[in-house]
Amino acid sequence: MSPETRDFNDAMAAQRTAADPGQSVWVSANAGTGKTRVLVDRISRLLLAGTKPAKILCLTFTKAAAAEMANRLSERLGSWAALPDAELKTAIGKLLGRSFEGDLAPARRLFAEVLDAPGGLKIRTIHAFCESLLGQFPLEAAVAPHFAVIDERTEAELLAEARDAIFSRAVAGRNPRLSDTLNRLAAIVDEAGFDGVIRELVGNRRQLRDIIARYGSIDGVIAAARQSLGMAADETVPSILAAAAENASFDEPGLFKLCEALDQGTKTDQARAGTIRGWLKNPAWRTHGLTGDYAKVFLTAAGEPRAERGLITKGAREAASDAIEIILVEQARIVAMADKLKAAAIVQSTTALLSLAEALLENYERLKQTRGLLDYDDLILEARDLLRGDGAAAWVHFKLDGGIDHILVDEAQDTSPEQWDVIGALAAEFFAGESARAGHRTVFAVGDEKQSIYSFQGADPAAFERMRIHFSQKAAQAGRDWKSVEMPLSFRSVWAVLKTVDRVFAPPEAADGLTFGERPLRHLSNRAGQAGLIELWPTEKPQTEPDLDPWDAPLDRVPASSPQVRLANRVADQIKAWLDSGEILQSAARPIEAGDIMILVRRRGQFAEEMIRCLKQRGIPVAGSDRMSLTEQLAVMDLMALARFVLLPQDDLSLAEVLKSPLFDLDDDDLLALARGRKGTLWEELKRRAPERANWSEAAQSLTHFLNRADFTPPFEFFSDVLGPTGGRRKLVGRLGFEAHDPIDEFLALALNYEREHVASLQGFLQWLQAAQTQVKRDLEHGRAEVRVMTVHGAKGLQANVVFLPDTCTVPDGRLDDRLLWTGEAVLWPGFKDNEESVCQGLRDDARASRMQEYRRLLYVAITRARDRLYVCGWENKRGRADGCWYELMETAMLGSADEIDLGFGEPALRISAAQSADADSRSDKTQARREAEELPTWAERDAPLEPTPTRPLAPSRPSDDDPPVRSPLGVDDGHRFKRGRLVHALLQTLPDLAPETRERAAKNYLARAVHGLDASAVEEIAAETLAILDHPDFAGFFGPDSRAEVPIVGEIGGHIISAQVDRLAISPGTVTIVDFKTNRPPPKDESGVAVIYLRQMAAYREALKRIYPNHDVRCVLLWTDGPHAMTLSDENLDDHAP
Incomplete structure (x- = not known):
């Protein structure tokens, strides 16, 4: 067996072990090793083993990953439903790693079971899961039952509103403590620096919230900050200086002796001797000197300790053998004191910042609560608290314990500690020995700490290893099966790339932070022989x-x-x-x-x-x-310039920008011709001289059209008009390229979002858009x-x-340094860089x-x-x-x-x-179809033609506009007439299904309901009229067992789609009877008096039912309830009115 084959077999075995639903598994997988496939395989095997889809929870890092996984799983299960038996057995056998001879029916049903599962298969992001969890238990979580999740823009708006409220109270003097806090902060940072540190603090509010919860208050956090800096609770800048100036804190005789030695040295030594001697002889000056001339003897201008050679020269050193020791001891004391002073300054700045932050976050939380809003951090933190709290947590776990059997975590290395808290709380009962019911329950996680690059979102790569150890210990304590699996075989990169990876990170200094366990870096490639x-x-x-002429060279x-x-x-x-x-x-x-x-x-x-x-x-x-900043995109800048102009036509600059944009495409010569020598605004000049040039005339007409719409048209409608009928999108894309579509689409989406949440105005939208930076992430994945x-x-x-x-x-570099420093137990804000002491x-x-x-x-x-x-x-x-x-x-x-x-x-x-030594691998590389730029077809720019018949469904009861004249709504009985007709129809629909002896009571009970607003006489009248119809022997066939009420019929008749409800349909051997109830008063005496609309209605019914019952005679009857009497319509009359 070749090494490549052995590596492949080992990789397949590792994947099958990872996908085994019978055990909890922790997978550490290199890049390109098939993590998503393993997840899909594991879910497939869980479903094959009989796990209900609702019992599986798969958490992903992004929505795109969730969608990709769901699509792959759906594609697999969908294919299983249609594969021939032999192929399905092969597919399942490959998945299981062994031959499969079991029943195929359950596998074929999986696709339908997943589709029918309440809420579908739970493959979602951790935020989406927490949102659904809070929605399921809003009262237990103490959140609004119908909360909404806000985006980053709304979050920034709320924070700005909270900040402005604080400033208003401070400026108005309504909160003296807050005013003092702001004054102290103003002495430390300017406006830009203040906004920066506030943004950073708000961005880390999860950590701040946890620290406040740990100590119970901001005062507790400040006390922790003091402790981390080694400061006592009562230490302040004055007390530190006072203590350092006391005789007991320094060697006074030794310092006098040092002065005598320095007198024997150079002029610099002698000057320092004078400074030290003056400080010693003047106790009242000592406190001031400790931060002034006296301290400069021992410290540089930057506050750093002077080098030994800079403290004392050779001559002075030789004058007293212990001079160097004395001066070094005093220098160490001064350095320690300087550190103490810096620490005190840090405590002061941190106290001011945290005091403001407390007020800011309280306002922010209050605004969210009053509006029923949660931000993305809230979703995680509230879900964590819900699952870990002492109150309703037991109840929530009891309910969830019956709902989740298997947890799968994708991209585990990017999971933050707070998110791990949620997952850990969910899985706590898995290894508790006794849960709400018996059954096998597993945890699965796959990730790669080498790819943890989202620390700015709270990801902690070290937590990946910590959680692996945590779950493995829990499983061992509960006696559950547990496997740690490595996947080193890449199906993506060739060996030359992977070998270079191993070489790059082979030195310890290069590998530092790449992995956090003791596993060595090792990569294998499945693409043997590929170039x-x-x-x-x-x-x-x-x-x-060369030096550039500032006039010609843009600043950027x-x-x-x-x-x-x-x-x-x-x-x-x-x-x-x-x-x-x-x-x-x-x-x-x-x-x-x-x-x-x-x-x-x-x-x-x-x-x-x-x-x-x-x-x-x-x-x-x-x-x-x-990724792009929306307001910096040229297409959006052109649209915003147009908006500024229509809001203020005197804005010459905005008009010039619009005219030069692709929307009007005027050149510099056009603008110079218009602008040079004008006596009024550029817009007045354009209107006056529009006839001179065709492009001027066209621009003036379009701008006039936009101006006329600006004051009363909502933003979305306004810009849709600009981009659609007037061809604005086509012009912008024509010059800027296809990538202009994305910012344009996002711009329109924002306009629509703005209208949902604000009063729709063009000025408001423009200000709202410019107030916060909108980042647009473009999908370049596929x-x-x-x-x-x-x-x-x-x-x-x-x-x-x-x-x-x-x-x-x-x-x-240092520009990326955080302003805030987190110790794990506290937070510190030095304020100034010079304040940073050793901690x-x-x-x-x-x-x-x-x-x-x-x-x-x-x-x-x-x-x-x-x-x-x-x-x-x-x-x-x-x-x-x-x-x-x-x-x-x-x-x-x-x-x-x-x-x-x-x-x-x-x-x-x-x-x-x-070099390439193997055959080309067409399976691993799909040739991408090149998309050539094409002109937009002409039909896309024209109005849609009229729809051919059949058009929308035609109701036979209203087949044309030739309705009979409508009675005046001022008629005495008009409102009662329509109500009476609806009630009679309703009774005739339902009473035939009741026993005859119960019909009268049921009818009167129904009519007597307050909602109908009938008096006793009207109830009696309508009930009697209805029962007279049902009791009439001539009408018994209409309401017999072979009849049905309110029968829907749909069909295409005469080029029209017919869609209607037949009041009553009676079917007997060879005959179909259509009965339509009419409550007109008085009814016509014979067929000649029937309104044309009724004849057309019944003719349409007849034609439709002839198609449905081609072997039956179709009879049409109008049953007049006033009488009552039935009128059978002749075929000749109906033929004349057929559609």
Whole structure:
């Protein structure tokens, strides 16, 4: 057996073990090893084993992952329902890893069972599950029964409202303590810094909420902050200085002796001796000196301890043998005191911030509660508290204990500690020994700590290993089966890529933070014999840039000579060369296509924009950015400029922007001709001179139309008119490209959302849109024949045959440092960087080390997106490459094993390659269909033609508009007449089913209901009229056992769709009788007096029933209730009125 076959068999065995529903399993899976398949296999086997769909809960990280998993499962179960027996046995046997000879009927029914399960199979995100849980137990969770979940924009609006309310109270003097807090904060940060720290605090409110709950109040949190800084409860800046100035706190004789030694030294020594001596002899000045001249003897201007050589010169040192010891001891005391002062300043700033945060969050929570709202954090925290609380938690667990038997967790490495709390609480009863009922119950989790890159969302990769140990111990204590499974075999990347991964992370410093257990990094590939390529290009370095004329150079323009632009051009040239030459992707035996290529960056910025621009310049299909700021998109900016103009026609700038946009396409010459020398506004000039040029005239007409609609048209309707009938979307997409569709669609969706929650006005919508930044995430996941430019975070879970990594020469820097420092027990806010003492510096160093760990995990994710080829490149700034950057890690791994090649870059590149030795693998690579840009068909821009007949269903009781004249609504008996008719019809429908002796009582009881508003005489009259019909011997056949009431009939007659209800249908051998009740008063005496509408109605009924009963005679009868008497309509008369 070859090593490749053995690896494949081992991988299949590991997958089957992971999918075994008879045991709880924890899977650690490398990138591309088939995690989603294992989850689908496990759910399939659970269902095959007889588990009800409602008993399974599968939690995913994203909605897209949930949808993908549900689709795969539906596709499998749907195929099982239709496969021939032999093929189905083979499919199930492959799933189980053994031959299957059991009953196939249960497997075929699974698809229907899943569809029929209440609420469907529970494959959802953790947030969606918590939302449903809170919706199921709102009272127990103390949330509004019909709560709504808010998005990030609404959350920001509520926080801004809460903040403004606090400021208003403080400014008005209604809360002196709050006013004092704001004054203290204003002395520490400016407005921008304040907003930043508040955003950070609000973003971490889960941690703050937990800490407050732990200590019971903000005061308890502040006390914990003091303790973490080593400060006593009563220590303040004055008390610290006073204590440091006391004689007992320093060696006074020793310091005088030091002064004598310093007098023997240089002028600097002598000056320091004077400072020390003055401080010692003047106790009143000591406190001030400790933060002034005296402290400067021992500390630098930056507050750092002076080096030993800078404290005392050689001459002074030789004057007294113990001088150096004395000065070092005093320096250590001053340093400790300075740290204490910094700690006290930190306590002051933290106290001010937390006091404000308490008020802010209280306001925010109050606003949500009064409006019945929850944010995404609330969903997790409220669900956690519901499941872990002391009150109703037992009841909730009792109800859930009968509903969930199996929990599956996808992407477990991205699960935050709070989310693990929810999962742990759900699974607590699984290993408790006794639950609400007997039965086998399991926990399954699959993840890869090497791919944990969402720390900004609370993900903790170390928790992955902690929870594995937790559940394995719980299972062992309960005597339950437990397996830890590894999946190292990749079905995605070729061996050349995976071998490079192992080399990159082989050094301990590179592997730091990649894994948290003791398992070594090990990758295997299932694509043996497939060609692979890794190239490391030389970096682009800065060049001397010419001075640009500020008048001509936009502030945000990146010079063409910058290394970023040169690298973007180099990558674009390479891709263009491949597409033009038909470069072969050897593993698939076909040319490389644009859709095969993915360009990954660490963050969106100038390079990503330049990269997209360079690709577009060369005519290369490109999908655009994977995430965009909506108000920065050109299409949206043009629409907003139009809105600003129609709201204020005197706004010349906005009008100029609109005229130059694709909506009107005027050029600079047009604008200069209009604007130069004008005496009024640009709009007045355009209207006056519109006849001079056709494009001016067209623009003026369209703008006048928009102006006329602006004041009374809601935003969505206004912009729909701009984009639809007037061709605005077509014009914008024509110039900006297909990617303009996404921001336009999102813009319209926001307009609709705004109208749902606010008073619909164009001005309000414009202000609302500009008040908060709206990020749009574009779906670049599925088969687009375009180059994808994405962040590594956005590419998580995706793959490409060819991957470029151009953003490799920088590392996370100090600009990303958090303002807040979390100790695990408390939170600290230094306020100023100079305030950071040793505890803060240690926390800061730990945070930076954690960021570097995630930085390296991000590289792992980036490399493992590549299936066949990986190209690593980068640009340097004036300081060169950063230590420990991706480029450095890749270069270290490739040196010694890679070949040096000349690619014409001026410096050699490094290449690792493997030749194709196996057949092309068509199964693992689906050729993407290229989508060529096409003109919108002309029919899409025209009004829809009239519908051909048959049109909408025609009610025979109203077949035309030739109705008889309607009586005046002012008639004395008119309202009673229609009510009377409806009541008689209702009685004639229901009374025939009752025994004759009970009909009168039932009729009167029904008519006497208050809802009908009838007096006693009317009740008697209508009951008597109805019973007279039922008791009449001539009508007995109409209400016999072979008759039915209110029979629906539908058919196509004479080019019309007939849809109606027949009052009564009696069927006897050879004859079908249609009976229609008429309550007109007085009724016609003979057939000639029947209204035409009734004749057409009955003729339509007859034609429809002739199609249904072709071997029967169809008889039509009008039964006049006033009398009563039955009138049979002649066939001749009906023929004249047939449809």
